[in-house]
Amino acid sequence: MPDSASLTLVLGGARSGKSRYAESLISEKPSPWRYIATAQAFDDEMTERIAAHRARRDERWQTIDASHDLVDVLAACPKGQPVLVDCLTLWLSNWMLAEADLEAEMRKLTDVLARPAGHWVLVSNEVGSGIVPENALARRFRDEAGRLNQKIAALADEVVLVVAGLPVKVK
Amino acid sequence: MPDSASLTLVLGGARSGKSRYAESLISEKPSPWRYIATAQAFDDEMTERIAAHRARRDERWQTIDASHDLVDVLAACPKGQPVLVDCLTLWLSNWMLAEADLEAEMRKLTDVLARPAGHWVLVSNEVGSGIVPENALARRFRDEAGRLNQKIAALADEVVLVVAGLPVKVK
């Protein structure tokens, strides 16, 4: 991998400050920066969250929505451009709602992430440290999200856990 | 800030040993120590929990209940006295139940915490590392608690995450 390319995974719980920390990593690199958003606005709560995240980013950010086609969008990223993906957990949840073959989708993702074209920073949620959910779908999602985090962490050059806005280096 | 004043945030999950660890930090300082309790005893379970916590503390502790008026109680703390607040998450939950303006309450709190009068140790819960709650109020609480933890962590001189009773230094 050239010096100008790397893969960083930023993990954290809900409202841990992981997106903001990931943005700070990207903004140390020369702009323009690419922001790949995976959120789907199903309801007002989600629409507000997306708008609040967008409002934080200035014109140096190019935002691309990729609720499902993250792999194609990543493959088309220009060589050398810093890229932020926010977040892998929502992307996984979108494919799960679509009843896709998650194993196959994860394999396509890890294939493209094995060869980053620039400094790529991926945000993902830590969802497995609560009590076992009563809902079977939630249990399955928790398992798949944990497996995805492990796969990406194994590929990544750096892994950071964000706790109350502060980074804890894991790899 | 004088040498005799500092702000420490102790984070941890339920039954992680965070209160006990926070007490150990305070007890390294000269007594008497001030214990500010934010719990409200709504039911038997909570009453028992409060009693168990109290039973652990001897006469060197001065306990003050502050389910809502934490800011005033902190502002009135004598200069140089070590203070333990247990915990911020319950204080936030009390104001949320009272349908208060949480943003305003948080601002008043961070104002007083920016100028600690002695060694102040604050306990707070990590609540965002499980699956997204189905209950909308729980989701909102999780968000607000995460935001509060980030604000306090940014102000704090030291931040410690307690895991199974053991401290992990975060800041």
Place this chain on the structure above:
Amino acid sequence: MPDSASLTLVLGGARSGKSRYAESLISEKPSPWRYIATAQAFDDEMTERIAAHRARRDERWQTIDASHDLVDVLAACPKGQPVLVDCLTLWLSNWMLAEADLEAEMRKLTDVLARPAGHWVLVSNEVGSGIVPENALARRFRDEAGRLNQKIAALADEVVLVVAGLPVKVK
């Protein structure tokens, strides 16, 4: 404690990779290795999980099921043999379902763990970092599991938190 004996606690959320990491620790030692499984297969989901875990282990592993009698099984482990217990949280949940005296069971366990006969590695779940569960039994389980983790962590020579498959040294 002789050089050939030690106690390691491996903590992590669901699908954090904690079992796999614990297996990697044991496999650095000379085989045969003893695998003590505490899972009870109540339903298809659990049966599949157990089968997937077993499929990963070759003939150098001797698997013993101990859903409840973990203490006796540990006490009978040959001197010098590496042992993996997967996991303490399920063992606790089995006794809780049996409406046992958990305090007494935990005491028997910590008694035997205070004198490991070889390199013993214990896997346990971190369950306390989500929102407070609405279900009272889940709340009680979360409390007991947290208390158990604290007790074992206090005894252990090493404590590791696994995040996305990666070890974070806690003790």
